[in-house]
Amino acid sequence: MKTKSSHEHMAKPVSASQVKLCLPTQKGFLIVQLNEVLYCEAQGNHTIFRLLLNRSLLVTRPLFDYEQLLSGTTFLRIHRSFLINILHVRQYLRGEGGSVVMADGSELEISRAKKEFFIQNLRQLLTY
Numbered sequence: 001m002k003t004k005s006s007h008e009h010m011a012k013p014v015s016a017s018q019v020k021l022c023l024p025t026q027k028g029f030l031i032v033q034l035n036e037v038l039y040c041e042a043q044g045n046h047t048i049f050r051l052l053l054n055r056s057l058l059v060t061r062p063l064f065d066y067e068q069l070l071s072g073t074t075f076l077r078i079h080r081s082f083l084i085n086i087l088h089v090r091q092y093l094r095g096e097g098g099s100v101v102m103a104d105g106s107e108l109e110i111s112r113a114k115k116e117f118f119i120q121n122l123r124q125l126l127t128y
Contacts (some may be wrong), residue, residue, distance in 0.1 A: 019073070023049060023059050030057060034073065039084040042065050054104065059124050074125060078118050079111045086125050 021036040024037045032051060041048040042063040067077050074086050084100065091101040097112040110118050 001011075002042070010123070023057055024061075025057065025059075033069075035087065037075075037085050038088045038104055039082055039106070039108065040075075042081045050102075050104065076118060076121050078108065078114050080111065082108045084108065086122060089122070092122070 020031050021034060021037070023030045023032060032049070036052045040063055041050065043058065045060070045062050047059045047061055047063045047066055049059060051057065063081070063083055067075075067083050070083065075083050076086055077083050078100065079097075083120065084102065088103040089100045090103055093099045093101065093107070097110040097115045098118075099107050099109050100118075101107050101120045
C-alpha cells in the first residue's frame, strides 16, 4: 500500500497568502505564511528560511524536502543551494547563469543549468 507524502495532502491555494508552513524549531514550531518566505538556503542537511523583516530560521530538514513540498507554488529552485519565492525577486542580473536580487537586497546566484528554467517560470508566473 502506497503512503502519501506530506506535500500530497496540501491543497494548492489560490494565492501564497492562503498557505501556512509549520517549521520545526528547538522550542516547538513556527507557523509562517508562504508569502513571508523570501528564500530558502541549503546548509548541509539543514535549511535556512530567510523571512521578511530580516528574520531567519534554521530547520533540520534538507532543502530538497522543501523543494518537493513547495512544488507547484511560487517557489523555484535556481541553484543547488537556493529555493526562491519568485514573488520576492526584485531584479535579474545577467551573467553566465545570472543572479537575482531579492526584496531584502540579497543577491543569489542562478546556476547555468537552471537559467532557462528560471526565465521560463518567471514569464509564466509574473506579468510584465
